Amino acid sequence: MTKTQQLARVHTRSIDDPLAAAIAPPPDETPEQRETRLAQEAEAKRISDDIDERIREERALWKKKKGLFKLLLLGQSESGKSTVLKNFQLNFAPQAWQEERISWRAVIQLNLVRSVNLILDALAEELAASNSSPSPIRPPSAGRPDPNSADSSPTATEPSPTSTSAPPAPLAFTSKHALLKLRLGPLRQVEADLKQRLGAASSETDPEPHSARSPSPYGASDAPFESTYAHARNVRSQDLCLRSGRSLRDALFAPQQEGGRIRAASPVMGRTGLDDVTEIVAGCGEDVRALWEDEVVREMLKRRKMQMEESGGYFLDDVERIATRTYEPSDDDVVRARLRTLGVQEYSLNFENTGEYPGVDRSISKEWIIYDVGGSRTSRAAWLPYFEDANAILFLAPISCFDETLAEDKRVNRLEDSFILWKSIVSSKLLAKCIIILFLNKYDLLSKKLRAGVRINKYLSSYGDRENTAPVLAKYLHHKFRDQHKDFSPEPRSFYGYVTSVVDTKATSSTLASVRDALVQKHLHKADFV
Numbered sequence: 001m002t003k004t005q006q007l008a009r010v011h012t013r014s015i016d017d018p019l020a021a022a023i024a025p026p027p028d029e030t031p032e033q034r035e036t037r038l039a040q041e042a043e044a045k046r047i048s049d050d051i052d053e054r055i056r057e058e059r060a061l062w063k064k065k066k067g068l069f070k071l072l073l074l075g076q077s078e079s080g081k082s083t084v085l086k087n088f089q090l091n092f093a094p095q096a097w098q099e100e101r102i103s104w105r106a107v108i109q110l111n112l113v114r115s116v117n118l119i120l121d122a123l124a125e126e127l128a129a130s131n132s133s134p135s136p137i138r139p140p141s142a143g144r145p146d147p148n149s150a151d152s153s154p155t156a157t158e159p160s161p162t163s164t165s166a167p168p169a170p171l172a173f174t175s176k177h178a179l180l181k182l183r184l185g186p187l188r189q190v191e192a193d194l195k196q197r198l199g200a201a202s203s204e205t206d207p208e209p210h211s212a213r214s215p216s217p218y219g220a221s222d223a224p225f226e227s228t229y230a231h232a233r234n235v236r237s238q239d240l241c242l243r244s245g246r247s248l249r250d251a252l253f254a255p256q257q258e259g260g261r262i263r264a265a266s267p268v269m270g271r272t273g274l275d276d277v278t279e280i281v282a283g284c285g286e287d288v289r290a291l292w293e294d295e296v297v298r299e300m301l302k303r304r305k306m307q308m309e310e311s312g313g314y315f316l317d318d319v320e321r322i323a324t325r326t327y328e329p330s331d332d333d334v335v336r337a338r339l340r341t342l343g344v345q346e347y348s349l350n351f352e353n354t355g356e357y358p359g360v361d362r363s364i365s366k367e368w369i370i371y372d373v374g375g376s377r378t379s380r381a382a383w384l385p386y387f388e389d390a391n392a393i394l395f396l397a398p399i400s401c402f403d404e405t406l407a408e409d410k411r412v413n414r415l416e417d418s419f420i421l422w423k424s425i426v427s428s429k430l431l432a433k434c435i436i437i438l439f440l441n442k443y444d445l446l447s448k449k450l451r452a453g454v455r456i457n458k459y460l461s462s463y464g465d466r467e468n469t470a471p472v473l474a475k476y477l478h479h480k481f482r483d484q485h486k487d488f489s490p491e492p493r494s495f496y497g498y499v500t501s502v503v504d505t506k507a508t509s510s511t512l513a514s515v516r517d518a519l520v521q522k523h524l525h526k527a528d529f530v
């Protein structure tokens with residue numbers, strides 16, 4: 001057959017066969033175009049093979065996971081779920097923990113910088129207000145003590161704002177404060193760049209759309225999953241997806257989402273690279289310390305009720321250690337670092353160097369799957385699909401929050417929200433066979449708050465005139481949660497309740513050891529009888 005006859009046959013076939021026609025190269029293709037086309041086809045095939053391979057891997061993993069012990073961490077946002085996950089790794093997979101510790105540096109830097117910028121925002125407002133008032137800012141030497149010198153305090157020469165009912169004296173800002181604000185200006189760009197690098201999880205909240213709210217926070221149903229489930233269409237897709245990670249870093253550092261596709265957190269930053277960030281933060285260390293230790297700034301924060309020490313990712317007291325060029329996070333830093341969880345994060349915990357339980361299936365004693373979830377109200381619809389498969393639930397109720405409201409809905413008291421969630425979990429038929437463990441968390445913050453004079457019965461009238469102390473409130477709440485567990489569980493089951501401060505890694509270590517023992521024993525016991 002001649003070349004012309006061959007071409008004619010190809011042409012005829014392509015007319016007969018629309019698929020062949022669609023994929024046939026253009027008749028007038030140049031050698032360069034052909035090269036580009038072949039390269040594109042090879043790349044498309046590589047991507048397709050990759051996807052097939054990933055599907056095969058996922059299937060194999062899923063088969064393997066079917067027999068594994070699955071623990072679900074549940075509770076409202078900022079209750080301490082991810083902190084518990086970190087404690088699990090610190091205790092039971094220390095080698096993996098050490099390998100990943102350094103990756104937390106950017107999160108800790110962001111936590112520190114975010115706190116500084118919050119203070120600077122407040123300072124900027126105050127300075128703008130005092131500039132427009134009749135008594136403008138004074139230079140530090142204008143007859144007033146330097147607020148930074150050890151033996152002087154602006155409040156020492158002024159009546160205390162709380163001692164009389166008269167309006168408090170204006171805050172004694174000086175040009176030093178304006179200068180600090182100016183010199184710490186670069187931290188705004190650092191915050192923006194770190195946020196860009198770490199993705200959506202690095203922003204604290206996304207408020208619920210008003211349209212998703214009923215007049216009462218939970219409507220008539222009293223079931224947080226159902227009411228939020230109904231609003232699932234309003235939820236951003238990233239709040240509903242599962243991200244699995246074999247490492248803690250993968251599980252906690254949520255990748256960014258773009259048009260439904262997951263993109264790994266970019267190693268390339270905005271205007272400042274990671275080393276530049278460390279450099280800038282180190283350069284600002286001295287000024288951050290001066291700002292944080294300044295008496296006028298402290299008074300300003302007090303008047304504005306900004307309790308920096310109680311917010312997640314509090315590192316201001318550690319600025320001297322963190323704002324250095326050679327900073328490496330300690331175990332405690334990583335445990336205290338705050339990064340919001342988006343969607344559901346799957347983490348596979350391989351117990352290193354821990355004793356086997358004699359006669360116990362290796363899958364229960366050596367490897368668990370832990371699901372860490374985003375706790376904000378809009379994220380809760382994503383929990384439901386994991387209920388069916390869960391062997392155990394660890395529920396966190398932060399008990400220091402009796403006088404606080406949810407970040408996503410200021411009308412809802414946080415303790416009340418925890419009770420409603422707890423009730424719906426213990427009464428869920430899907431979870432009837434699940435072992436449920438309760439952590440009454442943030443006991444350290446509760447003690448601090450009560451020592452500072454906050455009255456419990458002002459927020460919790462049922463508390464009556466019981467002693468206004470942390471042990472008494474913890475016991476009171478323990479009984480309340482236990483009673484709900486007893487009254488609403490679809491079938492009788494044991495109650496495990498612990499009072500915890502999960503940022504205290506030493507105390508948490510022994511709690512987790514007994515939790516693990518209880519879970520393994522209970523799981524086996526149940527397996528014998530089903």
Ligand SMILES: Nc1nc2c(ncn2[C@@H]2O[C@H](COP(=O)(O)OP(=O)(O)OP(=O)(O)O)[C@@H](O)[C@H]2O)c(=O)[nH]1
Binds near residue numbers: 082442503
């Ligand atoms: N002082 C103190 N801080 C705690 C305790 N538990 C958690 N925290 C801090 O509270 C913040 C929130 O904790 P996370 O573990 O991130 O909370 P979460 O439940 O995972 O929150 P979401 O991911 O938003 O659902 C972090 O900065 C923790 O360090 C505690 O017992 N005491």
Ligand SMILES: [Mg+2]
Binds near residue numbers: 081083340341
């Ligand atoms: Mg979390």
